[in-house]
Amino acid sequence: MHIQQLSVFLEDRSGRLTGLTRILAEHDVNIIALNLAETTDYGIVRMVVGRPGLAKEVLEKAGFSIGLTDVACVNIPDEPGSLYQVLKILTEENINVDYMYAFSNRDVALAVIRTANIPAMTEVLEKRGVKLLSQCDIYQL
Amino acid sequence: MQQNRIIWNPERECAEREQMHQLQSSQLSRMIQRMWDHVPFYRNRLKEKGIEPGDIRSVDQLKDLPFTTKDDLRQNYPFGLFMVPQSEVVRIHASSGSTGKPTVVGYTRQDIDIWSEVVARSLTMAGIHSGDTIQIAYGYGPFTGGLGLHYGAEKVGATVIPISSGNTRKQLQFMTDFSATVLACTPSYAAHLGESILKEGISPAAIKLRAGVFGAEPWTNEMRKEIEKLLRIKAYDIYGLSEVIGPGVSMECECQCGSHIFEDHFIPEIIHPETLEVLPDGETGELVFTTVSKEAMPLLRYRTRDLTRLHREKCECGRTLVRMEKCLGRSDDMLIIRGVNVFPSQVESVLMEMSETSPHYQLIVRRENNLDTLEVLVEIDEKNWSDSIRELEGIKRRIEQNIKSLLGVSAIVRLVEPHSIERSEGKAKRIIDYRK
Numbered sequence: 001m002h003i004q005q006l007s008v009f010l011e012d013r014s015g016r017l018t019g020l021t022r023i024l025a026e027h028d029v030n031i032i033a034l035n036l037a038e039t040t041d042y043g044i045v046r047m048v049v050g051r052p053g054l055a056k057e058v059l060e061k062a063g064f065s066i067g068l069t070d071v072a073c074v075n076i077p078d079e080p081g082s083l084y085q086v087l088k089i090l091t092e093e094n095i096n097v098d099y100m101y102a103f104s105n106r107d108v109a110l111a112v113i114r115t116a117n118i119p120a121m122t123e124v125l126e127k128r129g130v131k132l133l134s135q136c137d138i139y140q141l
Numbered sequence: 142m143q144q145n146r147i148i149w150n151p152e153r154e155c156a157e158r159e160q161m162h163q164l165q166s167s168q169l170s171r172m173i174q175r176m177w178d179h180v181p182f183y184r185n186r187l188k189e190k191g192i193e194p195g196d197i198r199s200v201d202q203l204k205d206l207p208f209t210t211k212d213d214l215r216q217n218y219p220f221g222l223f224m225v226p227q228s229e230v231v232r233i234h235a236s237s238g239s240t241g242k243p244t245v246v247g248y249t250r251q252d253i254d255i256w257s258e259v260v261a262r263s264l265t266m267a268g269i270h271s272g273d274t275i276q277i278a279y280g281y282g283p284f285t286g287g288l289g290l291h292y293g294a295e296k297v298g299a300t301v302i303p304i305s306s307g308n309t310r311k312q313l314q315f316m317t318d319f320s321a322t323v324l325a326c327t328p329s330y331a332a333h334l335g336e337s338i339l340k341e342g343i344s345p346a347a348i349k350l351r352a353g354v355f356g357a358e359p360w361t362n363e364m365r366k367e368i369e370k371l372l373r374i375k376a377y378d379i380y381g382l383s384e385v386i387g388p389g390v391s392m393e394c395e396c397q398c399g400s401h402i403f404e405d406h407f408i409p410e411i412i413h414p415e416t417l418e419v420l421p422d423g424e425t426g427e428l429v430f431t432t433v434s435k436e437a438m439p440l441l442r443y444r445t446r447d448l449t450r451l452h453r454e455k456c457e458c459g460r461t462l463v464r465m466e467k468c469l470g471r472s473d474d475m476l477i478i479r480g481v482n483v484f485p486s487q488v489e490s491v492l493m494e495m496s497e498t499s500p501h502y503q504l505i506v507r508r509e510n511n512l513d514t515l516e517v518l519v520e521i522d523e524k525n526w527s528d529s530i531r532e533l534e535g536i537k538r539r540i541e542q543n544i545k546s547l548l549g550v551s552a553i554v555r556l557v558e559p560h561s562i563e564r565s566e567g568k569a570k571r572i573i574d575y576r577k
Contacts, residue, residue, distance in 0.1 A: 009528075039534070041556060
């Protein structure tokens with residue numbers, strides 16, 4: 001099981017990120033998690049949102065370059081060592097993490113993980129009993 | 142039924158060098174006389190050089206004659222260079238001058254006949270005949286593309302769809318419903334039509350195209366391959382400029398080894414853009430044309446600003462006409478960066494080979510501490526970009542390496558958002574030079 005993450009290519013210009021979030025606000029799209037990776041020239045915003053299809057449509061209309069990327073969203077207990085348990089599995093299976101970002105809100109901890117082969121990773125994790133969120137779960141968060 | 146010709150005018154197109162030389166010489170001396178008699182501008186220019194009409198007997202003397210430039214045309218706007226009275230002019234075309242006044246050209250009845258003849262030769266070169274249906278998607282109007290192709294296509298007896306440019310949906314409908322076999326337009330519009338066919342999900346079987354005649358803007362061989370793949374056709378380069386006559390100054394044959402110049406009407410020379418000396422065959426320089434048969438507005442050694450080279454060996458197709466290579470660019474577009482000549486088209490050919498970027502780019506040149514720097518902005522491909530920084534940085538490095546190895550200068554590449562590079566009239570503005 002995987003979910004779709006919204007990726008946005010942003011040139012390094014002032015107000016771009018504000019403009020992006022304004023459009024999502026206007027269309028009532030909730031941002032569950034957000035990560036901004038920057039280089040000297042540009043940034044990549046990666047977001048997990050409630051309605052990725054709608055978000056993509058309205059952002060493209062506003063002139064943003066949007067990609068939908070498959071990622072896994074793992075649901076782990078909010079306690080020491082739980083992320084280690086997940087990553088240990090990936091290492092044992094020789095799966096390399098391209099990037100990830102995580103957050104917790106006291107009862108639940110979520111980690112968004114991108115690897116080259118998403119189906120292979122999700123199969124491994126599910127087989128080992130790691131709970132993965134679906135697009136539907138995300139919508140209800 | 143009339144048998145299809147392989148070469149439209151073998152007598153002229155396959156003439157022996159000696160025979161062509163004689164024809165050019167007699168036409169040139171006749172034209173100098175008429176210019177002297179009827180166009181004060183040319184008479185003054187010849188006088189300044191101490192030349193009288195009787196002096197010119199051979200085409201070998203071309204190198205002694207004065208040049209004509211685009212600026213001369215502007216100064217004599219609109220009809221100052223016409224050689225015949227208005228009553229003999231049957232048509233006027235004008236090119237959209239992006240700076241200043243448009244360039245105006247006139248045609249007599251005979252000029253239109255010659256133009257139709259050279260376009261008929263061009264289409265025949267691409268194997269086009271009376272059995273073809275040709276969709277002309279060049280603009281009709283003061284621009285020479287539409288009507289130029291039109292008259293030549295009618296001359297070979299093809300069925301003409303004079304659809305003009307734009308309205309992509311209608312283009313695709315006519316193309317399929319009328320079974321067009323040939324498309325004539327600018328290469329960028331051909332690529333756009335090819336992409337639209339894919340996007341609309343039109344079945345390849347519904348498209349009957351087999352050849353394309355493309356010109357009016359510079360395009361690279363990489364772009365040719367792209368168009369040929371998209372439209373499943375053979376793409377031919379037609380060259381021309383309105384000042385000389387319009388499309389049909391030269392054309393590629395099936396060997397695709399340069400364009401044959403119809404030198405019985407338009408005599409080419411290659412000169413050094415700065416010293417103005419004539420360069421030998423095979424050397425790159427500015428292309429210059431002398432029109433020797435045009436009546437309404439002949440040109441003496443007109444500097445096209447297009448850069449190319451000439452080859453005179455006989456072509457496999459049997460034609461002896463001199464060939465010009467694809468234009469490398471305009472001498473106005475050429476940048477000199479740290480002493481190296483750089484053309485925007487070279488950057489384009491690097492980008493066309495990469496699927497992750499679009500061929501939209503901009504060159505920014507600065508001088509920092511007396512050293513020229515080249516920055517290249519490249520739009521990422523709207524549909525096909527990776528959100529992994531590692532991959533994006535890899536693409537950037539690959540472009541930088543390819544530019545370095547092809548152009549011989551190092552550049553700093555910056556990836557930018559799609560559609561962020563300013564476009565004027567649909568075309569991207571290619572160069573910003575802060576050194577000037």
